[in-house]
Amino acid sequence: MSLLLTWLVNALALLIITYLVPSIHIRSFGTALIIALVLGLINTFIRPVLVLLTLPVTIVTLGLFILVVNALCFWLCASLLKGFEVSGFWAAFIGSILYSIVSWLLSALIFGNRSFG
Secondary structure, X not given: XXXXXXXXXXXXXXXXXXXXXXXXEEOOHHHHHHHHHHHHHHHHHOHHHHHHHOHXXXXXXXXXXXXXXXXXXXXXXXXXXXXXXXXXXXXXXXXXXXXHXXXXXXXXXXXXXXXXX
């Protein structure tokens, strides 16, 4: 049940960032559910490989390059799915940061002090 609720929270966070970043568009809530699922799969399987490959750059930038990796994963998801449009790298960069923040805030509100994830 917790996994399903987390999935819904992430889809809602995606819809919220479309209002915060005008260059990100999502067709519907159903599309947001699919995006949340695909983004979760990308973050599970592809992101760790990217983090490992870019480890020297990440160390030199004191971890800030992870934000670029997150933006690239966000942008990759947009390029794979119809109904999810991100107009460029900087929109993906800002969108990925806001997605993390909004998702964290919504999870904190819904789950409270419980461990969520």
